Amino acid sequence: MPRSMIAACLALGTLFLNLTANQSFADERPNIIFIFADDLCFDSIAELGNVEVETPNLDRLAREGTSFNHTYNMGSWSGAVCLASRTMLNSGRFVWQAQEIYNQSEKERVEGRWWGEMMKAAGYRTYMTGKWHCRANAEKSFDVVRDTRPGMPKDFPEGYNRPIEGQPDPWSPSDPKWGGFWEGGTHWSEVIANHSDDFFADAAQHDEPAFMYLAFNATHDPRQAPQEYLDKYPAENIVVPANYQPLHPYAEEIGCGRKLRDERLAPFPRTEYAVRVHRREYYALL
Template sequence: MKMQTKQTMILLLGVAACTAPMADAAAKKPNILFILADDQCWETIGCIGGEVKTPNLDKLVAGGVSFKRAYNMGSWSGAVCVASRHMFNTGRYVWNCNDLIKQSAKWKKTHKNKPFPGQIKSWSQQLGDAGYSTYFAGKWHVSMFSAKQVFDVVGTERGGMPKQTPEGYNRPLDENDKNWLPWDKSKGGFWEGGTHWSEVLRDEAIGFIDQASQDDKPFFMYIAFNAAHDPRQAPKEFVDMYPIESIKLPENFQPLYPYADDIGCGKSLRDARLAPFPRTEYSVKVNRQEYYALVTHMDVQIGKILEALEKSGELDNTYIFYTADHGLAIGHHGLIGKQNMYEHSLGAPLIVNGPGLESGKRITERVYIQDIMPTTLELAGADMPDEVDFQSLLPLITGKTQKGRDVIYGAYKNLQRCVMQGDWKLMHYPKASKYRLFNVAKDPNEMNDLAENPEYAERLKTMKEALASEMVRQNDHELD
């Protein structure tokens, strides 16, 4: 697929790139294509991590701006994607968003079948008010309102994840464990309905592009893949791209995480049960093999969507944003899921591609992935509601500023907190009364905990103060 690199913009959380001027104000407003993956670690972008084949995402990185340090803020539930997607669609920080959801749930108890009025319109409604035709298909997982309430056109609206089966857990036990295979359509999951869900989403997206190209209105497309969430199912040809002997173990692999139970990542966590306890090298390699296959399969579908956009004649006037709702561990630190504060799980890819942007620019400043939401409002010339907490990335993308977030905050239920400032990250595990301190510049794999090293006592104190301050700013009362 040929791509006009300076005419495409994609945001990839976890990479770094920068952009240039915006489209001519006299021209038609730019289209906006938002592609959201699920459970995708930033290192699974081929040109970043090097082990996964993602030629189409690589082209987006090469032709646009990517971010090396893009983060999800965390979650109030084990389903981290629920919090992430609510933040995208409301523009609110994690605990402000949680408060809004509680208000919504209370409203629905006494006002059945009536939309929650709230105090903020959804992302798509704000773009609709700015003159956009809005479209959604794929994984929704937002409880405050249905996709049909807030988008003009809706394709297939999926639930949180494809159905897992008992055979999909605690596996593989050894080389002879073949009870569950990614290409076995009898297990359902991504194969439910006969066609892989990523391919269904591809076809629906292409259908809307064909339709939208005949319309004078600009469009906002929100395309949400269930991939690369488990069950990690892909056609056999994709699994065969990754021979098990070629799969590398993460450098920070360990059989068990010492604080797993204290941080909510022990056997009681669904995600954690996908692989055996303790983690074995073989089980982690197989899980990563299947994960890589699903990511590559998704990349092929994304390539076909972008090809259709180019054929429609709309590519030159479209900003493309690509990210995932968070990352994933799959063996890093003995963890499998995303419910942790390490870089592999809190971070995600973020790529932006579009008209007038600088090709191959990589931004190393820290941002939140949900900063995409106000970025699109600014591109669309829409009003920026006071209630939107996140901030536009355009100043960073266009080079008007070189400064990102001074502080990044992370939270998981009432079990984990973290703060990042400068080269440092502090994690706090309240249940274990444990702090972990890492210099992420010198120790990117977060393997050397300095919290109990007396040489870093002053740094530990400073970071504890930063965390306490940020918790106040974030209206974080979960630990009260």
């Protein structure tokens, strides 16, 4: 979704954790946990001003850390802006330089210029789970890797061009039969949380400081969540944004027209009903 802050890094402050109660303070290298969200819009965190959404854990990070609220994505050479974002992040390069080495990501890793390799060289035990979307071998980039995910969960035709007011909705965000985030039986966000717990337990058994790269596919579509989270956001209570328009006047000119995959999730022209439903599902997944 180029219209929002794609693959927004939760730069709410680096979270330094003591993994054991008796950890020695002789080693000044902090344990580092990096949380990466996908398609997290800049104004979708309650602590940062969104009164509609419940985000208690992100709120706590925002209160206890630092929020950079004038930080912008540099752009992309691809419609999937998250791809460029992850290449920039892991290579430490600006967007026009990151594009040059995108197809050589594995070479960057082998030659030690990749973020995970640099952390290992600095004496860290490194962990990774979740969305990767880089052309480097994640299993070799980190010491411990669990469930490396693709760019997005598998989607289905029933999840597009909906909902249409007055007609039955063919899609259910909470029904595991559609796979997607439910593929494997456990929601992918919960899978990452479970792996994180395992990472903490493993790190407590080692003397090296820990670096954890926890990359959620949420809130990328398909916007699927347990029913208990959907129930928090009745569609009729969702506020339609002030800048709502049935059709963007320059959508085709800026490359966000009717042929763009994620633009086809909702019907054309947009309706206030469809906007409320999609925002509801986005909040639930968040």
